[in-house]
Amino acid sequence: MGRCEWVGLCPLHEETQPSFYVNTHKDVFYCHGCGQGGDLIRFIQLSRRMSFRQALACLGRDQQEADASALLRQAAHFYQQQLDRCPEAKQYLSRRGVHDQVLIGELHIGYAAGGSLRRHLTAQGYAFDLLRSAGLINIQGADALYQRVVFPLPYRDSIVNLYGRSIGATFAHRFLPGFKGGLYAWEKVQHAEEIILVEGLFDYAVLRQAGFSNVTCSLGTHLNSEQFRQLCEARRTIYLCFDTDANRSGQLAAKQLAERLGAHHIRACRVLLPAGHDPNSFFVSGGDAHQFRSLLEAAQP
Numbered sequence: 001m002g003r004c005e006w007v008g009l010c011p012l013h014e015e016t017q018p019s020f021y022v023n024t025h026k027d028v029f030y031c032h033g034c035g036q037g038g039d040l041i042r043f044i045q046l047s048r049r050m051s052f053r054q055a056l057a058c059l060g061r062d063q064q065e066a067d068a069s070a071l072l073r074q075a076a077h078f079y080q081q082q083l084d085r086c087p088e089a090k091q092y093l094s095r096r097g098v099h100d101q102v103l104i105g106e107l108h109i110g111y112a113a114g115g116s117l118r119r120h121l122t123a124q125g126y127a128f129d130l131l132r133s134a135g136l137i138n139i140q141g142a143d144a145l146y147q148r149v150v151f152p153l154p155y156r157d158s159i160v161n162l163y164g165r166s167i168g169a170t171f172a173h174r175f176l177p178g179f180k181g182g183l184y185a186w187e188k189v190q191h192a193e194e195i196i197l198v199e200g201l202f203d204y205a206v207l208r209q210a211g212f213s214n215v216t217c218s219l220g221t222h223l224n225s226e227q228f229r230q231l232c233e234a235r236r237t238i239y240l241c242f243d244t245d246a247n248r249s250g251q252l253a254a255k256q257l258a259e260r261l262g263a264h265h266i267r268a269c270r271v272l273l274p275a276g277h278d279p280n281s282f283f284v285s286g287g288d289a290h291q292f293r294s295l296l297e298a299a300q301p
């Protein structure tokens with residue numbers, strides 16, 4: 001058996017000499033300084049000033065979130081390993097203009113062939129119920145993501161969801177149920193004075209590849225409250241670069257968002273791509289960084 005007794009500074013009272021003991025075998029703590037001791041629930045009660053029932057609920061929630069995040073991390077890792085084995089997935093990425101291997105690795109892009117995730121995860125000891133509640137398998141017990149390029153969605157230090165883009169035509173987009181997180185890879189741009197906001201992950205990938213580091217993605221034109229809050233965290237300029245589609249829905253969404261941001265004293269400029277284009281198709285059809293920069297300069301509030 002490994003080491004199970006630990007000692008450190010007590011988080012419950014101020015001290016300079018360690019007198020706080022934790023036994024991870026028995027899951028108990030005791031402080032020789034302040035005399036407090038007990039199990040994990042007792043510790044949460046004391047450290048977060050909660051009742052027994054509150055501490056119990058809190059512990060359950062923390063544990064569920066940690067389990068779900070570990071599970072999604074495992075799933076994403078498995079999909080990432082599959083990418084190199086599937087020429088059709090790599091062909092799809094290259095058709096969408098994504099070819100930088102370093103970026104593909106950095107974003108942990110993977111491929112869900114379908115039919116093998118459940119076996120892989122249950123062999124690792126994950127319970128069927130957990131796979132079901134995470135939405136990784138459907139009600140029939142089959143893998144939910146099937147023939148899809150997969151982007152894990154990180155939020156703070158966890159993976160909170162997976163985005164799957166079908167390499168066939170039908171049902172193009174898919175997320176797992178639940179929270180999609182904030183703006184994509186927010187920690188990379190949160191201190192930038194100018195931010196380019198796009199609606200899709202393939203838009204994000206080609207812009208990163210073209211050398212634009214100050215890009216983030218809202219996974220659609222409708223921002224959740226966390227994403228909107230992030231944009232309003234600091235004074236800066238946001239370049240809204242949504243699709244220029246025939247039904248104008250992207251441009252309409254950009255206009256509304258610019259107005260909402262303006263009301264929060266955030267400067268927003270709308271980038272007008274050539275008709276029928278999104279940032280991804282702009283680059284795939286031969287547009288380059290220089291041309292895109294001209295579009296940014298021409299962007300109107």
Ligand SMILES: [Zn+2]
Pocket residue numbers: 010011012013020031032033034035036
């Ligand atoms: Zn103490």
